[in-house]
Amino acid sequence: MATEIKMPQLGLTMEEGTVERWLKAEGDPVKAGEPLLEITTDKLTNEVAAETDGVLLKIVAQEGADVPVKGLLGYIGRPGEQVGAPTAAAAPAAPAVEAAVAPTGLGRCWPSAAAPAAMWPPSGRPSWAPG
Numbered sequence: 001m002a003t004e005i006k007m008p009q010l011g012l013t014m015e016e017g018t019v020e021r022w023l024k025a026e027g028d029p030v031k032a033g034e035p036l037l038e039i040t041t042d043k044l045t046n047e048v049a050a051e052t053d054g055v056l057l058k059i060v061a062q063e064g065a066d067v068p069v070k071g072l073l074g075y076i077g078r079p080g081e082q083v084g085a086p087t088a089a090a091a092p093a094a095p096a097v098e099a100a101v102a103p104t105g106l107g108r109c110w111p112s113a114a115a116p117a118a119m120w121p122p123s124g125r126p127s128w129a130p131g
Contacts, residue, residue, distance in 0.1 A: 002077030003052050005036065007061075009069040010046055016068045017041050024056045030076060037073065048073070055079045 007017050017039040024036050035047040036056065054076040061073045075083040 002057055002075040002081055002083045003054070004075060005048065005050075005073040007039065007067045007069050007071045007073055008048060010039075010041060011043065014041055014069055016066050016071070019061045019063050019065050019067060019073065020045060021063050022059060023047070026056055026059055028056050030054060030056055039067075050076055052076055055081075057081055058083050 010017070018041070020038040020040045022037045024030055024034075030036060030050040031053050032050055034050050036050050037048050039046055039048055055078065057075040057077045059074045061067045061071070067073060077083065
């Protein structure tokens with residue numbers, strides 16, 4: 001199974017990098033730790049090394065392309081292995097929407113509108129309220 005080459009996060013604030021140039025071409029053999037490409041950010045230029053031995057099967061991000069952190073740059077695999085575009089299942093999941101979470105009621109001072117009015121406050125005003 002082919003290994004994806006992903007854009008690394010080189011700093012805490014890095015959101016994307018630009019593919020400066022590929023040091024290997026499609027079909028070239030690569031060894032783990034060997035530089036594959038150079039990327040640039042607003043602060044630095046750095047080499048991305050192969051994580052595994054194999055052949056550079058496909059270059060997905062061309063030179064000059066801006067790629068988000070963890071975005072797909074290319075594939076390394078066995079000679080002749082077929083790879084395609086990432087499927088929707090392989091794409092990172094969208095962040096959960098906070099509003100979709102059912103409220104727990106924690107931190108509220110008053111009951112919700114669904115609660116019977118007779119429940120709160122029991123005597124018409126809170127017991128701690130001045131008189």
